[in-house]
Amino acid sequence: MKIATWNVNSVNARLETVLQWFREAAPDVGCLQEIKCVDEKFPAEAFEALGYNVAVHGQKTYNGVALVSKTPLEDVRKGLPGSDGHADGADDHARYIEAVVSGPNPLRVASIYLPNGNPIGTEKFAYKLRWMERLSSHARDLLDLEEPLVLAGDYNVIPEAQDVYSPAEWMGDALFQPQSRGAFRALKWLGFTDAYMASDGAPGGYTFWDYQAGAWPKNHGIRIDHLLLSPQAADRLSGVDIHRDVRGREKPSDHVPVVAELTL
DNA sequence: ATGCCTAACACCGTTAGA
Numbered sequence: 051m052k053i054a055t056w057n058v059n060s061v062n063a064r065l066e067t068v069l070q071w072f073r074e075a076a077p078d079v080g081c082l083q084e085i086k087c088v089d090e091k092f093p094a095e096a097f098e099a100l101g102y103n104v105a106v107h108g109q110k111t112y113n114g115v116a117l118v119s120k121t122p123l124e125d126v127r128k129g130l131p132g133s134d135g136h137a138d139g140a141d142d143h144a145r146y147i148e149a150v151v152s153g154p155n156p157l158r159v160a161s162i163y164l165p166n167g168n169p170i171g172t173e174k175f176a177y178k179l180r181w182m183e184r185l186s187s188h189a190r191d192l193l194d195l196e197e198p199l200v201l202a203g204d205y206n207v208i209p210e211a212q213d214v215y216s217p218a219e220w221m222g223d224a225l226f227q228p229q230s231r232g233a234f235r236a237l238k239w240l241g242f243t244d245a246y247m248a249s250d251g252a253p254g255g256y257t258f259w260d261y262q263a264g265a266w267p268k269n270h271g272i273r274i275d276h277l278l279l280s281p282q283a284a285d286r287l288s289g290v291d292i293h294r295d296v297r298g299r300e301k302p303s304d305h306v307p308v309v310a311e312l313t314l
Numbered sequence: 315a316t317g318c319c320t321a322a323c324a325c326c327g328t329t330a331g332a
């Protein structure tokens with residue numbers, strides 16, 4: 051079973067590019083981030099025509115996450131537990147959706163769009179750290195279920211120096227702060243396996259290249275899109291593929307798909 | 315220095331991304 055994560059940077063602005071990749075790569079499950087639309091504007095029919103079931107947690111203009119799956123999605127959760135202090139009882143950013151991919155060997159999957167957090171020293175960075183705290187708390191509960199589980203998405207965290215073309219240039223960035231990296235390590239240490247590190251792990255496995263300053267032709271990339279596996283999923287990991295060629299296509303997203311294969 | 319792109323929304327610029 052192939053599970054893909056991809057920050058598409060607007061699903062509607064890039065619909066043909068996205069659908070073409072799904073036709074070619076034919077993942078069983080797709081975790082999408084930054085769909086940048088409300089639920090009603092998500093092109094569900096186009097995915098259904100390719101044989102996918104769809105679950106969406108959208109938002110106007112910003113953020114938005116979705117799951118697509120060849121088999122029906124059950125037990126759908128939209129948003130992390132916790133209100134982040136909002137009086138109405140809910141965090142107003144659409145950054146988390148989770149569901150169980152049904153089948154003979156069910157798999158729980160989440161599509162995650164972790165806050166960017168820049169610039170550091172602001173409320174945005176504090177929100178990022180609070181959000182990571184909420185994610186870890188929920189992840190702890192999910193691990194207690196002892197099921198195959200994949201937390202996939204755009205984590206907006208560069209885990210190690212080998213995951214960035216120039217660590218020095220990213221020292222002041224929210225994605226490479228000691229607190230961001232520490233929170234990511236703490237999440238992993240609950241019992242998760244970073245699929246890329248467990249299968250390939252070579253330096254330079256970048257998943258994002260900025261649109262600006264010729265980052266792509268210069269290979270000035272960073273690795274921020276991750277698939278974290280529960281022990282029951284990690285036992286089934288057979289490989290990870292970063293589809294970096296997608297970055298060189300027409301009208302690309304600034305992120306590329308990352309695909310993990312599990313023998314489920 | 316801090317723009318360089320790109321997208322959405324509504325404006326002809328602003329906000330956000332990373």
